[in-house]
Amino acid sequence: MQDTLLEMRSITKTFPGVKALDDVSLKVRSGEIHAICGENGAGKSTLMKVLSGVYPAGSYEGEIHYDGALAAFRDIADSEARGIIIIHQELALVPLLSIGENLFLGNENARGGVIDWRATNQRTETLLGKVGLHDAPTTQVEKLGVGKQQLVEIAKALAKDVRLLILDEPTSALSESDSQALLDLMLELKAQGMTQIIISHKLNEVRRVADTVTVIRDGHSVSSFSASEGITEDRIVRDMVGRSMENRYPARTPDIGERIMRVADWSVYHPEHADREVVRNVNFDVRAGEVVGIAGLMGAGRTELAMSIFGQSWGQNITGTVEMHGKPVDVSSVSRAIAAGLAYVTEDRKSLGLILDDTITRNITLANLPEVASGGVLNKRAEAQVAEKYRKDLGIRTPGVFQKVVNLSGGNQQKVVLSKWLFAGPEVLILDEPTRGIDVGAKYEIYGLINDLAAAGKGVVMISSEMPELLGMCDRIYVMNEGAFVGEMPAAEASQERIMSLIVNE
Missing domain, CATH: 3.40.50.300 (P-loop containing nucleotide triphosphate hydrolases)
Structure with missing residues (x-):
């Protein structure tokens, strides 16, 4: 494999009362697709935020070596200037703007303070061709499906002369056909020499595209192995959860009634x-x-x-x-x-299932407020008791029920949604x-x-x-x-x- 492009050495990141990363190391070689796997809350996103400058140099311990030199990124703009681009799970596009406007937002093609729309659209067509998207540059992003929006994000990265492309759960909201098309594009970009990091829970996709896999568990880097050593789902799962999981689905003897x-x-x-x-x-x-x-x-x-x-x-x-x-x-x-x-647990828990900026307590009782109210007045003590019951019963991992839901991992957020509807009876x-x-x-x-x-x-x-x-x-x-x-x-x-x-x- 080619020379090392990125090496993160002994990264430790601490928040008040929580050590999110503890002596984590990562080595990514030029031109490879490197997968990072781990459970929700393992520290994958935190590690990428350290890399991209969201958590700037000085706010963590350890060193980042990029392209042969010690790097100390002050912010996202600093890391992007070096060619490190992250595409987050929640796409960062402006729905009412066109594809071309989104691609060059903050990086406009302008002369004398006036945008050159002809140049913008021409460059947009070239970039869209590279990712296999054939919509007009003037198409509003909101009119595109999620799969096409993901391609627009990659084209946006290409417009910034990306050298290291990081994709966080890129297929989580895509159909099977869109997912396969995106994976094909990743392999095509790799053939062109682009280095990529993919964070994914879909282990079959990891096996298909990854040259190397690094597993993080509870803020520690557990293992790193290459395709030549054999990337198997069982090995990744064992390292992710710390135990073997021969049966992915718990056994149940059905007792079906009326x-x-x-x-x-x-x-x-x-x-x-x-x-x-x-x-x-x-x-x-x-x-x-x-x-x-x-x-x-x-x-x-x-x-x-x-x-x-x-x-x-x-x-x-x-x-x-x-x-x-x-x-x-x-x-x-x-x-x-x-x-x-009836109860309905939506597929879009962040937008439709939860009030992210509110507490676990409020979210759990939301669908059945009369049960924790008297005379139209909420009983906060009763609310807290209900939330604590479901925290224990469903194993919601949190310091307490007054924690904001936005701070929970995806799996624990889903448990809060389930708790809300179970409380509704x-x-x-x-x-x-x-x-x-x-x-x-x-x-x-x-x-x-x-x-x-x-x-x-x-x-x-x-x-x-x-x-x-x-x-x-x-x-x-x-x-x-x-x-x-x-x-x-x-x-x-x-x-x-x-x-x-x-x-x-x-």
Whole structure:
């Protein structure tokens, strides 16, 4: 392999009461794709913030050697000037600006203080060609899908003469096809000599593109090994969680009872395009103690189905019926859906599932405030007691329940969302991508919670883009394509091939 481009030596970063990084070292060679793996809260993002100057020189211990010289980055602009560019999981694009405006924001093509739009658009077309994007430079970013927005971010990095590109969970919100296209682009950039660091929970993707893997656990660098030594998912998992995990899905003996919920002839139209039917005549049911999966490609209508059932949170001209225990119920608003015994854990926990700047306590009690109030006045002591109960029951890792949710790892944030809806006392929980952006150790804990819910007689609907997850967790699976259910099967008779066959041959 080529010479070393980056070496981080004995990095230690301490926050009040917490040592986030403890003597972490990392060596990245020129022209390689280097994967950093670890559980949520292991210190991966903190390490990259040290590298990029978000935490400037002097705020941490240790040394950064970059391109053969000792580096002391004062801020992000300083690291970017040296060609180190980070693309964060939450994309840093301005939705109402065009692609070209986003690419050169703060770095405009200007003469005498006047932007040269012709030069901007020409350079934008060249950069978009390099990442395989063919939209016009004047296209508003908000009109692009997430996959294309990710490519715009990479083009933006190329506009800054990037030498070291860092991608933090780049495929977490992408469809399977967009994810594969992005990985192909990474390999193409590598062939052109670009050095890259990828942070990812998707170990199959790490195996596909990485030349070297470094594993961080609890703020310590645990191991580093190359493709020539053999990059296997089992080895990465063992180093990430500190133990072997032969079975990724906890065992459960189903005890399925009577039907709790039945959805009949459910149809939904797009909220902005009244002639576009997004969910078409869907019928399904859920029984007590049962985990029901909904499989399908991104855009199949799964989230739209779930949100429309949960208080008609999405869509218009919604028709069909929802029955609980054989009787029709009113789900025309969120409060009525909750009263009917439904709960919905959104796929977008940061925007729709949580109030990030508020405490764990407030977030957990939010869906059932009357339970912790008297005469319309909140009982803060009762709120804290409820939050403490769920902190213990679900194993939320936090110094205390008055911690702000924004400071928690992804897995612990997801546990707070689950706690909120468990406190509401639902009979049926709809879980939309419940393990998205969560590491393998936290996933196992979430799976255990799902099994506990089923064992307690709850009905669980699980929407997931990860077919192995559906096959490993569900008792029965529906397959959705282009707004309609195209198949149903017991999980024992299901396979990835059979599910994809139903989708493709529909």
